[in-house]
Amino acid sequence: MAKYTEMAYDSPEEMVFGEAKEPVSYGYGDAINVGGGSVVPVLKCAPRPGSEERPDKLTREYERIAKTTLDRVTTLGFPAVEIETEWIFQMGNSPGEFAVGPVSRQDELCEEYNEEYGLSTATCHTCPDMRESELGLRPGMDKTHFYPEKTISSFETAAENGADVLKVESMGGMEVADYGIQRQDIKAFLFGIGYLGSIDMEWLWSQIVDIAEKNDVVAGGDTNCPAANTAMFIAGGYLDTDVARTFSAITRAICAGRTLVAWEQGATGPDKDCGYEGPICKSIAGKPTAQEGKDCSVAHADLMGNLTLQVADMWTNESAEFHEEFSGWSSGTWIEAVGYETSLMNTAKQLGMDKELRDMYMSTDRFRSPEGYIIAYDNAYKIGEAIAEYGDSYYLRAKNAAITAAELIEEGAENGLQLSKHEQDTLNDVITDLRALPDEEDKFVEECLEEYADVPKFDPKNYDL
Template sequence: MSKYTSMAYDDPDDMIFGEAPNPVTYGYGGIEAGGGQVFPILKCAPRPGKEERPEKLKSEYRKIARTTLDRATTLGFPAIEIETEWVHQMGNNPEKFAAGPSVANQDELAEKYHEEYGIKTSTCHTPPDLREAEKGMRPGHDRESFYPEKVLASFEVAAENGADILKIESTGGMEVADYAIQRQDITAFLWGIGYLGSLDMEWLWGNVVDIADRHDVVAGGDTNCPAANTAMFMAGGYLDQDIPRTFAAITRAIAAARTIVAWEQGASGPDKDCGYEGPIVKAIAGKPTNQEGKDCSVAHADLMGNLTAQVCDGWSNESAEFHEEFSGWSSGTWAEAVGYEASLMNTAKELGMAKELRDMYMASDRYRSPEAYILAYDNAYKIGEAIAEEGDSYYLRSKNAALTAAEMIEEAEESEPLELTKHEKDALDDILTELRALPDDEDKFVDQMLDEYSDLPKFDKEDYEL
């Protein structure tokens, strides 16, 4: 597949929520991601213990789907997507724990509510990436748990049993990224996620797209949640000092160069909502992006809860445990929250005020953190340009994205109201020095990294065909 070497938009101001140059339609009634309206997405996880037996899991997922669809229909929302992020048991034995208990079960209810009430419905399935680097990341490497084979089997089961769209939070390169985040080693992160992660994505998404095509379902996209979100969460807010927020921001720019590989392999979008790099990849490819933010407060806190809505096409919560609230089941509670936010965006579009609302979302968090600053849609576009400029090389485009983001933050701290602590500024200076010292030749970089990080205990170059 060809790589992206140009931008889908001529101007960042053309980017808006609910619209994408390459919309995607799927589900009952036709949810059109990027086709003019923002649609809400509900994610809800089963209660602990419900995963013990397929019968218990089936009952739990049926309740999740029914209560979600009930609330959305009761409130008059025109559409709702139910995303199921599979628990371990489902990925470890998809035929037994996923096929009927979740996939076919929820598909049946989605069809039923569409036919009876006219609401547009879809089901998204996100199998877990169970692969463990110490066991092997490719088929035939893990002779103990067979996790690579089980990941692919999970997609087959989802596609065969009624999933409308397939996604994953893949973990290629995490054995290096974990080391990088703990030590704030930006070169190691560039190696682990920008390069090794992209190689793994190329293999994985080539397979996922093939599975989706054979079963006539949508291959959506990926996210670098395991690495870039880990950095973001560890950086935390103003009371946290585990790692610098400047470091976390640069990891996000690198993550974008990796996440877009799914689309280069033929996936159509929308991408996975917890990929905060969505505005960057949407700017490059023009494919729809799903996002999460303030409606994730049940699961985590972040410093850009409004900003992330700025150019989204689907709006999601983060997985909430299924339990009873004062208003009913938690699935309905969060379906209501994301549904009303999507309604606000769609109303702004109908009133001709979409760009005003977009800019308010963005401005409210633009200077709250370095990461929010680089993901503001105008700056996300600039990072996208940096990736496209070196689009043919996984290494060079990741390096260019990182350097562009770092220089952008440095300039903003001097000329705009982006405040950095001394710790964050020192970290940024170190990152800039390190990135500028890296070679311009990909082969030289790879040789250097293989020499420098070859002794990491979980890393095996054979997993990346090096």
């Protein structure tokens, strides 16, 4: 498949929430037209512990999650909702036994509410990447759990039983990325995610796209949640010092090139919401992005809760446990928060004030952290340009994205972005390391295969090296 070597937008100013160059429609009703002029609310809710004991019990739990969500959306008069299910272990380990019921029942409920109330509905399924690098990432390698085969089977089960969209948080390159995060070794992270992760994505997403096309469903996108979010969470906020936030921000730029591979393999978007690199990828490809931020406070804290709304085409919470609260079920609580936020965004579009609201979202968090600074839409666009300039090479585009992000943070530090001495020192070290890397991909790979040969769980055979 062709790689991205040009930008979808002529300038960052063109980008705004609710609009993408290549919108995607699916589900029941007309309002699930992602990137076609409005922002779509998404609900993610996880089943309670114990509900996974039996397939019928798990099906009833997911049925309750869907019904309570749809009831709240209908009660409040929101026009559309997508229900996203991030599969638990049992569903991925035995998809035929544990996943068929939840997938099909949620789809049936979405169709019922569309027919009875005119509500536009859809289901998204984020299937688990259960593969373990030490056992093998490709079919035929894992003789213990057969996780590569089960991973592919999960997508087939979802697509065959009513899913509208397929997504994943893939794990390729994580063994080297984890090593890099622990040591703040940017070269290791670039090798693990920018290069190895992209190779793995190419293989995995060719399978997912084939499954989606065969079943007439949407192949959405991936995210680098396992790696870049790990760095972001360890970096934390102003009380945390284990990993510098400058290092974390640069890992986010690296992972954007990797996330892009799903779309290069034929996926159409929307991408996976916990990929904070979404604005970078959207600037390059013009496909819709799903985002999360301040409505994820039930699951984690971040330093850019408003900023991530700036160019979002879907807005979601992070997975919340399904349980009762004062206002009813937690599924209703969170879709209400998400729904009202998207109502504000869509009203701004109707009033012709969407770019003003975009800029207010962005400005609230622009200087709160280095990562928020580099994914502010104007800077995200610059990183997108850096990736597109070297789009044909997984290594060079990741390297160029990292250097561009580091230079942007340097500029930001001179214009209002406050960095501690530790963060500034780390930034200086990272820039030195990045500029010392070779210009040739083959030489870089040769160096890394030797330098990281003893990293636990790393096996070049997983990447056909």
